[in-house]
Amino acid sequence: xxxxxxxxxxxxxxxxxxxxxxxxxxxxxxxxxxxxIVVGKFFDVTLDENDLDKVEEDVKDIxxxxxxxxxxxxxxxxxxxxxx
Amino acid sequence: xxxxxxxxxxxxxxxxxxxxxxxxxxxxxxxxxxxxIVVGKFFDVTLDENDLDKVEEDVKDIxxxxxxxxxxxxxxxxxxxxxx
Numbered sequence: 001x002x003x004x005x006x007x008x009x010x011x012x013x014x015x016x017x018x019x020x021x022x023x024x025x026x027x028x029x030x031x032x033x034x035x036x037i038v039v040g041k042f043f044d045v046t047l048d049e050n051d052l053d054k055v056e057e058d059v060k061d062i063x064x065x066x067x068x069x070x071x072x073x074x075x076x077x078x079x080x081x082x083x084x
Numbered sequence: 085x086x087x088x089x090x091x092x093x094x095x096x097x098x099x100x101x102x103x104x105x106x107x108x109x110x111x112x113x114x115x116x117x118x119x120x121i122v123v124g125k126f127f128d129v130t131l132d133e134n135d136l137d138k139v140e141e142d143v144k145d146i147x148x149x150x151x152x153x154x155x156x157x158x159x160x161x162x163x164x165x166x167x168x
Contacts, residue, residue: 001119007126022127031142031145031146033132033142034129034130034132034142034146035132036128036130037128038127039127040125040127042091043103043121043122044124045118045121046120047117048117048119049117058118061115062110062118066110067106
């Protein structure tokens with residue numbers, strides 16, 4: 001079993017309204033030291049597969065065919081866990 | 085400047101409907117090797133603060149007073165970047 005984390009964030013060129021709104025809220029709570037908050041999501045995908053090349057291929061296909069909206073988003077992956 | 089990432093996930097005891105739905109979709113796309121997908125969100129918080137104790141205190145307050153719903157969610161933090 002392998003668990004891969006897929007991080008999805010807005011492309012730098014895309015305005016993040018949620019992040020901006022949260023930053024304003026946090027500043028209004030008195031945390032003026034906070035300059036920016038960027039919001040993202042992640043998916044922890046557990047696969048019954050130990051061949052890392054196959055895992056990478058599967059995760060790429062899953063991310064690009066379902067999880068990531070390429071018009072606005074970009075993604076990175078990280079292997080969290082490998083269990084024989 | 086310090087950037088801290090706050091990871092927010094459902095508590096293990098809470099059912100993750102979105103993760104379950106995505107798992108079904110991925111399986112129906114033919115990726116039957118995928119056994120589970122857990123969905124989470126993260127916040128990259130940039131603070132104009134370099135004292136890590138103060139940063140930790142600020143981030144704890146921000147997470148617990150605004151970003152995390154303790155009835156259903158739990159959180160972890162990770163320091164991403166420290167710039168003098």
